Amino acid sequence: MTGELLDIRGLHVVYRTLESDVYAINGLDLSVSEGETLGLVGETGAGKTTTALSILKLLPDRVGFITKGEITLDGVELTKVSEADMQMIRGNTVSMIFQDPMSSLNPVIPVGKQVEEVLTLHRRELSKREIDEQVDSIFGMVGLPPSRKHEYPHQFSGGMKQRIVIAIALSCQPKLLLADEPTTALDVTIQAQVLDMMRDLKEKLRTSMILITHDLGVVAELCDRVAIMYAGEIIEMGSIDDLYGTGDKHPYTEGLFGSLPSLTGDERRLHPIDGLMPDPTSLPQGCKFYERCPKRTGHCEAEAPALNVSGTHSVRCRLFAG
């Protein structure tokens, strides 16, 4: 074991609104070791982005609260860190690539300056010239001509903007990179270019990564391990072979795969999961997937299932007990 870089234990996150409390994360355990890429998969509202925002402590002020649990990053317990110290961690030890490259860049600042900003904040020892050189080398690393660093975001295409966002995130060589749907807004040929680049960079820099996505294809290409989220819990976790192989899977995971139209098969009908995710303001007592599960039994409604571990594969479902 190389030691865990990130270790989340029993995390609970609640969004308090005027009308109700939204239980976004409900007892999440997650760990990422050094150099590893974990795919975090789930549908809208499963709590993927909330998990990332909790690690960065960027939950919306006075609305989102970590009510229970610990997040340990590189030996530091983040839930106890002050905001001032957190600012030194953000962008330095951990950084994030946001989903929409069009809206995560500042439109009135040249892109080179936006990369530079991270370096001036976290690498105070560097001189102006050294920073300039760093910016140029980062631009080269993500496949952008350094000559374009004086241009503004609107002068770049979507794929190029995402490369700039990646450049900002990687500028301080963080130990952990949180990538929230980094290629969802891109066209498929551009997505292929960006994924290819991310795979190269990941190997070169040995950065650990949590890749948040709903695309099971992207996960298969880039990740070492996969975690499937549902209603604020991880319901299944394992290696790529555990989840993409022919072995038994959580009924929800089966449903996700059944929803994907095949590129080779002849099946005319898809096999989606009926219904919707439970309302996060009033979650069911027992298994959160109970209402939609085709394999449910009487026990599932009353009692929340435990996590059943076998080797690298763990499943939160009664069917896998014993």
Add this chain to the structure above:
Amino acid sequence: MTESILETRGLKKYFQTHGGALHAVDGVNVSIGTGRTLGVVGESGCGKSTLGRVIMRILEPTGGEVLYKGQDIMKLGQRDMKSYRAKMQMIFQDPYSSLNPRMSVSDIIADPIRVLGRITDRRKIESRVFELMDTVGLARRYVNSYPHELDGGRRQRVGIARALSLDPEFIVCDEPVSALDVSIQAQILNLMMDLQEENHLTYMFITHDLSVVRHISTEIMVMYLGQCVERAPARELFEKPTHPYTELLLDAIPIPSADSRYKKRRLARGEVTNLIDPEPGCRFAGRCPYGDDSCAAEDPILTELYQGHFVACVKRGVS
């Protein structure tokens, strides 16, 4: 060969911009057989949505013809066009912005019926709305809800119910499932295929999602910068992609399988080029792995290489 319900001939739509004419759709010939689905794929900016809108006459074309059962609908006046609108409907991409937020579900679904004055009796309209809601699998209790109270999947069902309200024959579906989660997407795709079978609908299905298009289409047309570069039966296109752009496009799809990590793919060079007053010659030549001087010399012509399989590429055209 079934008779074609819709045909376009040399359809063109140019947008005037400060920099010159933007050739969004540039000489596209389409023909869709009754009861079939033509999938239109391409990346953003390739003109697929514009093509759908020009066919629906939401946008007026710059040139060319759209024949609906042999009738050139571009020549019709406002009043005659109205009766054709009933037969041709559209489902839009974004169920968040294509429904009027100030209208209730029943008003949205009944709107086309009211506009055309098909049914005037309020009770009959109401029962028609319920009937449509049942058809698309939307619980009747939502009849007085407003769009913001519904999730994406239900909203898209409202959009489909509205499109079906006048018993159309032909529906242009512009990315109807792109904004939805995969499990909801699968529910909607199943629904659309059931509806097609029950009502003998013809679809033109516009999407950028290649696995979806293969699943739902009988025939697929690949567009690049306003032009059709390849057209073939769905299975054949995936088994025997012939245009270099189609090859790269199919190669770029991330496959949900355990072997994907080891896949080394060919990448398209660069990005989509400018569409304003394009140079003659193949528009993909600059990014094409096989591109050379002969490609820039002349416009490639869409030629039938095999039975029903058309390709526009000088390298692949004549053997």
